[in-house]
Amino acid sequence: MPNPAKLALEDGTVYEGYSIGSDGEVTGEVVFNTAMTGYQEILTDPSYRGQIVTMTYPEIGNYGVNSIDIEHESPSLAGFIVREDSRIYSNYRADGDLHDYLTEHNLVGIAGIDTRALVRRIRTEGAMRGVLSTTDLSDENLVRKAKDSPGLVGRDLVREVMPSQSSTWDGKLDEWTAKEIGGTNRSADGTHIVCMDFGMKWNIPRHFASRGNRVTIVPGDTSAADIMKLNPSGVFLSNGPGDPEPLDYAHRSIRELLGDVPIFGICLGHQLLALACGAKTFKLKFGHRGVNQPVFDLTTGKVEITTQNHGFAVEEESLPDCLEITHRNLNDDTVAGVRHREQNAFGVQYHPEAASGPHDSHYLFARFQEQLQ
Template sequence: MPQPAKLALEDGTVFTGNSIGAPGETDGEVCFNTSMTGYQEVLTDPSYHGQIVTMTYPMIGNYGASDADAESSKPQVAGFVVRENSRLASNFRSEQSLGDYLKHHGVVAIDGIDTRALVRRLRSTGALRGVLSTTDLNDDSLVAKAKASPGLVGRDLVSEVTPQESLAWSQPLSAWTNLDGSGDSASGEGPHVVALDFGMKWNIPRHFAGRGCRVTVVPGATSAADILAREPDGVFLSNGPGDPEPVGYAIGTVRELVGQKPIFGICLGHQLLSLACGAKTYKMKFGHRGANHPVQDLTTGKVEITCQNHGFAVDPESLPAELKVTHRSLNDDSVEGVSHTGSAKDGAPAFSVQYHPEASAGPHDSHYLFERFMAAIRG
């Protein structure tokens, strides 16, 4: 007999379904992802920390779960919502079913609800705080808890996912993530990239390692002096969860690094670079989360199909003179990339994009950004 579960939103809406994960209760901002596949990458992306993620595709779990598909050491989502969880995992790489994976890692999850109605509500009202529970099934109680949930604005979620110690990246580039023909490679003896980990997806250092780089991953709170003491050829600013403005320590570090070494930022790293240069960010209505977002490179006119996962964006009206917009979303014209014009003149260019080039949505559309960074490192 399926165990009942409920999802309650702060606006009073309650959805009743079945538990497909671990028993318990969790709260977070309820958002949605429009990808048809890649649910394990979504589950393990640290950028989703603090969020209950709804998948819009109606059936999830049909190819099971595999350790090789993880983007971090464990699932990072606060909770998981699907229309129908496939009980049959049909894939030669599958190691366990999605339900078993969720239970093993203690993720509270629900299926059997009208995810289309949920997503339409989120699109109309914006992302909402919610509570997902298998233990408390009282509607009034759950709605009250949802209203009391802290949400994302003003919280430093980076400190909850960043590593405590530095490490040398040694995981080889997996054959199924290597789309450049560069061959499997562990972290090499080439240029030294120091990656500030604010909640970094593992496929990012894989891309650097696949290009022969020696990659050192450091906690997001590492100072500029400590980073420069490692004598990097380039500095990478990773993705991460939540509101970028409370992460003041990282903003200060990036401000000190601009012009010192070539800098490349992705997602939260893009927002932190912009904030460090004097721009502002804002909370989006329901964010961009999916694998088919069109973005135009303004320097070439080309359109890229991109993977995205962010609920905050850079305010274009706040950009200082030295930041140039390089990429725009073709869905809502939001800023998707910037470059620091002054740092390029100093021989240490800094640039960033809001989307995820390592996720290979095109699949090759955005890989030129890694090559651009490598060219900057090599001078």
């Protein structure tokens, strides 16, 4: 029999289930993702730092895990919640099961709870602090720990996931990934993209490299002067976890880079671009997380289905005159894309690299590429 486990929320709600993965106790903001697939990419996305992720799809693990579909060297999220974990997996690419993967990476997870009820509570009350434990099963203790745990607002989680030093991207595309992103293993032609890594998913440099670019990855706190010494053709602002407002070092670097080099930001990078231009951000009630988020492109009149993972958004009322809205989230009408009216810079509040997810937004990489010529 699996060990018992409990999830407690700061509002006093407690859910009882059984342990999957490692024994232990973790705290974090409890959020949900609506994707039916892609759990391995979610587990390894650094943007989930500080969060306990609930999968809304009821059965997770049925296609196993593999060594290819990872988005970072190790998982960054705090904990994992599923309705039912499948101990039987079937996929020709699989080389292991979800339970062993969680254990190998020392991740605490829980299964057997009513995730439908949990998601309804989060949608009604908003994302909440929580604690997930297999070691302390006292409801009173767990609720107190949830209330005492830190939230995401005002915390700099980027420093916990960004690299400590610069590197050159040399990851090769396997046959499956090349087919998925429509790219090839091309030799770099001299076009040089510098990626400011705030917690970047690996499918992003894969996209850039597949187009023949030389890719250099630098820590997110790298100064504009040091970036320009690398002689970039363009600068990319990556995704990452948490609240963008405390990242003063990033605001400053981006502000100084504007006008010197083309800039493209996604997710947190989009928010940081807006902040650098004078806008503000705010925390969403329960965030946008999934691979089925509709976005309207105001420049083309087309709707694209996107992959998203963020708990903050750009405040439309605060947008300076220099920024123009290019995309909107059709679920709640929030700003999903901006571009600078005077400088060569734009950003979107979603993941065009789509790992996992639809390919509707791949055109954004081509759009950025055109600006590098």
